[in-house]
Each structure stands twice: as C-alpha cells, then as structure tokens.
Amino acid sequence: MRLPRIKPEHRPGRLGDGVIRIGGTVYGVAGEIADPNGWAWTALGLMDGSNTSEQIADALLRRFAALRPEQAARLVETLIGSGYVEDAAAAPPPELGSEELDRYSRSHAFFRRIDLAPREHGWEAQLRLKRARVIVLGLGGTGSHAASALAASGVGSLHCVDPDRVELSNLNRQVLYREKDIGRFKAEVAAERLGELNSGIAVTSSLDRVDDERTLTALLEGFDVLALCADRPKDPEGIRIWANRACAAAGIPWVGGGYDGPLVTVGTYSARSGACYECVCAGEDALRRHDLDIGHGGPGVMAPSAGISGQLVAHCVISLITGVPDPRPGTVRGLNLVGPDQNVFIHHQPRPDCPFCGAGEESGAEAGE
Numbered sequence: 001m002r003l004p005r006i007k008p009e010h011r012p013g014r015l016g017d018g019v020i021r022i023g024g025t026v027y028g029v030a031g032e033i034a035d036p037n038g039w040a041w042t043a044l045g046l047m048d049g050s051n052t053s054e055q056i057a058d059a060l061l062r063r064f065a066a067l068r069p070e071q072a073a074r075l076v077e078t079l080i081g082s083g084y085v086e087d088a089a090a091a092p093p094p095e096l097g098s099e100e101l102d103r104y105s106r107s108h109a110f111f112r113r114i115d116l117a118p119r120e121h122g123w124e125a126q127l128r129l130k131r132a133r134v135i136v137l138g139l140g141g142t143g144s145h146a147a148s149a150l151a152a153s154g155v156g157s158l159h160c161v162d163p164d165r166v167e168l169s170n171l172n173r174q175v176l177y178r179e180k181d182i183g184r185f186k187a188e189v190a191a192e193r194l195g196e197l198n199s200g201i202a203v204t205s206s207l208d209r210v211d212d213e214r215t216l217t218a219l220l221e222g223f224d225v226l227a228l229c230a231d232r233p234k235d236p237e238g239i240r241i242w243a244n245r246a247c248a249a250a251g252i253p254w255v256g257g258g259y260d261g262p263l264v265t266v267g268t269y270s271a272r273s274g275a276c277y278e279c280v281c282a283g284e285d286a287l288r289r290h291d292l293d294i295g296h297g298g299p300g301v302m303a304p305s306a307g308i309s310g311q312l313v314a315h316c317v318i319s320l321i322t323g324v325p326d327p328r329p330g331t332v333r334g335l336n337l338v339g340p341d342q343n344v345f346i347h348h349q350p351r352p353d354c355p356f357c358g359a360g361e362e363s364g365a366e367a368g369e
C-alpha cells in the first residue's frame with residue numbers, strides 16, 4: 001500500500017484509558033485498539049493519504065524515543081492490515097467505466113465500510129459482481145424483489161426464469177409488474193423492467209417450467225449462483241431438493257428464500273463449505289423444530305414480507321459472489337414479523353455421510369472462483 005489513508009467511514013476516536021475505537025459502532029465492523037503510549041493514535045493521524053508507510057514509521061520514531069524501528073514498522077503494518085485503511089494512491093480498475101463508478105459509488109462506500117480485508121483499490125466487490133452470472137428461478141414475491149436488487153447492484157449477467165403470467169393478485173407484492181402487464185409472461189416483463197433499471201448489465205429470460213432435477217441441472221449451465229425464489233413443487237423431492245443436488249453436481253452455491261406467512265427465511269448453501277440444504281433439514285428434524293419451515297411457501301404474503309425475503313436473497317447472493325460479508329454457507333437466517341425478538345439463525349454441521357456437502361468450513365467468496 002503506497003499511501004495509507006483511514007477510510008472515511010472508519011474515522012477513529014479515543015475512548016479514554018488508552019483505547020481507540022475505530023470503524024464506528026456497528027458490530028462486526030467496529031474494533032478497539034489498546035494504545036497506552038499513543039503510538040497507534042499518532043500513526044492513524046499520519047494515515048491521511050499524504051505519507052508512505054516508511055514516512056509514517058520514521059515520524060513515529062522521531063516522536064517516541066522508546067519506540068524501536070521494528071516496532072514502528074510492525075505497528076504501521078498491523079494498522080494497514082486491519083482493514084480500516086485504504087490506499088489513497090490506488091486508481092479504480094479500468095474494467096469499470098466512469099458511469100459505473102458513479103452508479104455504484106454508494107455500493108463502493110458500503111463494501112469499503114464492511115470489508116475488512118486489505119484491498120488494492122476497494123472496487124474488488126463491484127468487479128466480482130460485474131463478472132458474475134446469476135440465475136433467478138421464480139419471479140414472484142421473493143424473486144421480483146431479489147432480481148431488482150441484483151440488477152441494481154450490478155450483477156453483470158442476470159437470467160430470469162418463470163413460466164407464469166402476471167395476474168392481478170400478484171400486484172400486492174411483485175414489484176416488477178404493473179396493471180398493464182396482466183396477462184403477459186412475468187419473465188418477459190421482468191427482463192424489460194430490469195433492463196430499464198440498469199442498461200449496463202445483460203438481462204435474459206426464459207419460460208422454463210422446472211418439473212424435475214434434470215430440467216434444473218440443464219438450466220444451471222454457465223451460471224455461478226442460483227437464486228431459488230420458487231416454492232413449487234414442494235418437498236419432499238421438490239424443488240429445493242433438486243436445487244440442492246443439481247447445484248452440488250454443478251459445483252455452484254445457491255440461495256433459497258421465501259416465507260411462511262410472517263416468517264421469512266433465507267438459506268445459503270454451498271457444496272464447498274458448510275451444511276447443504278438436506279443436512280440443515282436433517283438437523284432441524286433431529287431437533288423436532290417442525291414449526292420452523294425452511295421449505296417455504298406457506299400461505300399469506302404481502303409486499304413487506306415478500307420484499308424482506310427477496311432482499312435477503314439478494315444480500316446472500318451478493319455475499320456469495322463478493323465474499324463481503326462472509327456468506328456463511330450452511331446457514332438459514334430470517335425474521336419473524338409477529339415475533340420481532342425471534343430472529344432466525346440456523347446452523348448445522350454436514351452429515352458425515354452426505355453425498356452433497358461436507359467439504360469443511362471455509363469462508364470468503366464462493367462463486368465464480
């Protein structure tokens with residue numbers, strides 16, 4: 001890193017007792033540094049983008065007689081490695097044009113804030129999104145919100161699949177459609193609307209109806225992630241089982257989201273790490289938690305519950321693609337809208353004999369590697 005600079009979102013403050021708080025107050029991002037001698041505080045003050053690492057270390061040595069050269073160098077290196085520092089000399093990658101830098105400037109700030117891995121220019125997550133190929137299966141309540149968020153976020157290739165036509169009863173939650181679209185194929189309308197939202201990405205569509213695992217396997221060809229937003233056919237041997245097995249065979253991760261009335265849950269699965277869908281279900285069955293439906297598709301839905309479901313799907317897909325934040329495959333998360341203190345987080349180990357998962361715990365970007 002040529003010219004270290006504290007990220008604007010991570011400006012540090014002193015708490016007293018020689019402790020520095022950095023990265024704001026959000027759990028998972030914020031950190032504290034014990035700094036009894038004021039060395040780190042001084043070093044952070046010098047990280048304004050005008051000094052090299054060597055110049056910062058030299059300035060520390062001039063100011064603090066007790067500091068040894070190797071300590072000063074290590075301190076600077078540690079602060080740079082903390083993820084709270086960016087390189088003021090880094091230029092955006094040429095693969096992103098000026099319009100993209102403007103369009104995704106707030107996404108850049110978001111990733112810059114929550115990504116605590118030292119990066120070259122801070123646009124790595126956006127580049128991964130641009131290179132990603134995502135298939136969204138099902139364009140109903142969950143899928144229409146998920147596809148909108150993925151298109152807006154700059155997923156480079158988005159394929160929308162749904163065999164159904166728009167109906168009046170869809171319009172209480174399916175945000176891609178208008179009254180004038182009633183009777184048209186959802187996939188075609190969705191591709192139009194998403195193209196209007198973001199003309200810088202490639203949006204395609206098809207009317208495939210998935211009635212078996214073989215059909216789904218064929219659809220996955222050429223994609224990095226599946227966003228499963230359809231809930232039919234139901235388990236057992238339904239669409240989630242097919243997704244689990246087809247994605248394992250294709251070697252791609254997937255996200256499955258939906259709702260059971262006010263309970264919204266979204267699962268993230270990868271054959272490379274964490275438990276697969278069938279192992280998570282087995283774990284829940286062993287706990288006899290039949291009240292927690294991770295198969296989805298229960299009756300009753302409105303715009304907020306569909307929106308939360310779809311947006312959570314998009315969030316999990318983005319984290320699979322970018323590694324930011326850690327996608328934590330093998331987990332189910334969600335909200336209970338009638339029990340706001342009952343947030344959902346489910347995590348199980350892979351079954352020892354599972355043919356679809358169990359490669360061990362990993363973290364980082366899962367898609368498009």
Ligand SMILES: [Zn+2]
Nearest residue numbers: 276279354357
């Ligand atoms: Zn498994």
